Amino acid sequence: MEFKNPQEELERFRSRLAVAGGFVLFCFTLLFVRFVWLQIIQHDYYQTRAEDNRISLVPIVPNRGLILDRNGVVLARNYSAYTLEITPSKTSDLEQIIDGLAGIIDIQVKDRKRFKKLLEESRNFESLPIRTRLTDEEVAKFIAHRYRFPGVDIKARLFRQYPGGAFASHLLGYIGRVTDRDLEKIEEKEQEANYRGTEHFGKTGLEQHYEFDLHGNTGFEQVEVDAGGRAVRTLSRTAPLAGNNLTLTIDAELQRIAEQAFGDRKGALVAIEPATGGILALVAMPNYDPNLFVDGIDTQNWKELNESPDKPMVNRALNGTYPPGSTFKPFMALGALTIGKRRPEQLIFDPGFYSFGGHNFRDDKKGGHGMVDMYKSIVQSCDTYYYMLANDMGIDNISSFMGQLGLGQRTGIDIDGESEGVLPSQEWKRKHFKKPEQQKWYAGETISIGIGQGYNAYTPIQLAQATAIVANNGVLFRPHLVNFITDTRTGKRTPIEPQPARNLGLKPEHIEVIRNAMVGVNKEGTGARAFAGAEYVSAGKTGTAQVYSLKGSDYKAGGVKKELRDHALFIAFAPADKPTIALAVLVENGGFGAQAAAPIVRQVLDYYLLGKRPNAPAPADEAAVEEDDE
């Protein structure tokens, strides 16, 4: 076709136009089909997705339950404060952001350190506080600069506060940020939904044990959010339900006096109401400020608390295990009466030592106590009497009786992680040691068990519990800290331990013998100096636990380094005829029980029974050392 026909040309062009027009209609029909698919057939699905986009369920974290003492004194509460928080996953250069924030808001080195620690522990989609407790002025300043800091926001949060600071810290415990281990516990309890939005979890003490009571029910808010996740308006709201309040058996004032009585000494005190098992005071010294943990503790404080040789983080009342020393003697005597190995009036002669297997076990008193009956053996703390008794009873009788008193077993107190201690027995030795020659129990080992030394190792709460059993005529109540839990909504109170755990079936006349002898201790024996002039009748027993083993030489307190000095112990209950309080005290490296431990007990009993407040920590009675032999 070398020559073109214009008409033909035009026809061809028009046919191409028609093709193009057809193509247009085809494509537009395709689009229309697509729209029908999306907007009619799949409409419900996309409608749901649009709603999911727009509506976000925001958890409202409930107020944590309060912790109150038996008289309603607040020991743990909440306060609301603004925090400045960074979501690390939404930021690029953390350092730069923090530097920028420091330009408008006071951010100190310790804040940065704490943030770093939180960052290491966190799951990185969380928002983490860089500063807490912002002032209104700081909040306003940040809001004006917010656009510069993507991923940084102000949040209003509830914080736990322990108004007493270090006071009662070992029993209250503390809360900290939720970790993976806490999450496992939450999953175990199937509480995942209820913990949405919760950032804190009880880590130790009552905060840990009663976590699921204190937490409360999380509320939810249906919020319309925009694509940036910012809330536009609230659509509906289910209010959170505050956690339940704990009312303790603890008497805060008694606790305070007991803590102050320790001064700067280390040790523990557990005071129990014998008739209920309710703990009136639970002291472990030194203690620490649990408030440090609430916002996340900074590395420096954490290091100090953990590396201190005084170990303030150890709850000595539950986790310190110590030989009971002579405080063991009343229990030995009670055991002997119960199994019929001794009568109270039965006399033995104490020449100042007890010979067994060619070895002389010495009594503290040179020349001995002479003729000794059960009363005198306790009042004067005669060792020879108990060397002999231990040998007569045998290790299996001793361990079975002490086991009934709860020694060497967890008491089941409502704080987790209690230590077991060691109740020596043939079986224990078999299990505990690996070499066959060490697994055998030697009769000679029984002798020093009788005066509370040797393998004996008990926690102060076990000693307090055993004392309470004696004071309560052989009936054991599980020691507990929480009196009742109050449901915040209904006000209903759930008591924790209304029933006696077990009755040992001890004979009242046997208990009477021990009670008499322990009254004698405080009247004319090793506790007499500490209880001189007391307006009530108390029963007690001093004890000394060896830290440093004497190799044939006399123990001189002054000649030994402080950390090698003996631990001082004292167990007591009062009033003797109708005891309302039973307690055990241990002062680490305090020397003799009469010297360091008894004065603390005197202050505690004076307050509890008479309402008398001391004006200084219990002084160590240095003079007691020489006079009152143990």
Add this chain to the structure above:
Amino acid sequence: MNRGMGLAMMRNLVQRLIAPIDPPLMLIAGMLLLLAIGVMGSASPERLNAQLLNVVAALVVMRILAQLPPQRLMHMAVPVYLVGILLLIAVAVFGDVSKGARRWLNLGFMRAQPSELMKIAVPLLLAWFFQKREAMPRLRDYGIAVVLLLLPIVLIARQPDLGTAILVLAAGFYVIFFAGLSWKIMVGMAVSALAAAPLAWNLLHDYQRSRIITLFDPESDPLGKGFHIIQSTIAIGSGGIFGKGWRMGTQAQLEFIPERHTDFIFAVFSEEFGLFGNLLLLTLYTLLIGRGLMIAANAPTLFSRLLAGAVTMIFFTYAFVNMGMVSGILPVVGVPLPLISYGGTALVTLFVGIGILMSIHGHRMLVQK
């Protein structure tokens, strides 16, 4: 001055002003502009005034072009094309980078995007070229046309600006198609292009491949472009038959739709006006394109036929690619919804096209005489 005379003069002036304007085209475009103002009032009310100014400017440009005789347009074809190529080269050398692409040329007083010019310049030049070869377009001529077409496309694709490159390519292709390139050759080219695709794929870097994969499968990049498409299909689907109502679209108002005043404005429209709104929009575009094709069918010269046909099909390409992309059946390329999306440049380009159509239609008798 007498009042009647004043009125008559006014009437005269208005008549002269609107004389070159094709009423059907103007009516359809006007309705689309009304829709545009409505959607803009929902998607981005703060930009409404700026867009109204853009509309005024675009209408002025349209009016000027509508009056120009097609011969003048033909004379401008070569210079405009050459200037466009030079500017594209200048962009490649001196251009400003914005959002990772070098598209803008800073002229001191304003920033220009020369690739936009090519959407009109390329069909203009190719129409001119075929007019010159009217006597007997040989295969060689088609070859030359393809080279003239590919030169700017390579420059634009390098910026990179895939959306514009596709639009320019389409515009040029329409001219060649309307000029009568035989079906055999077109099919042959399509087949060989498909055959060459695996070869080209092997030559690409990994990152280039992944970019292409994302282009066709947005779900593989759910946080990037995939997120846009997921959100825009949710918007369209949740709109249903009647839509959620003006300014009631949750996807739009809560900012889940990205670029909701520009490339994704169709999602806003569709969410708030539903299937009925979409049908109205499709109808208006179909009418616009139909009118354009009619003008092309009646155009007196090869040049004006080819130009009118190509310009009309540009509208189609814009509309189809944009709505197809936003509703998730086409890959995501930056193409605005014609006459609706916010932005002056695209609007002016489109009204240049409408002006050209009006010019061709208005001058058809003059040429025949």
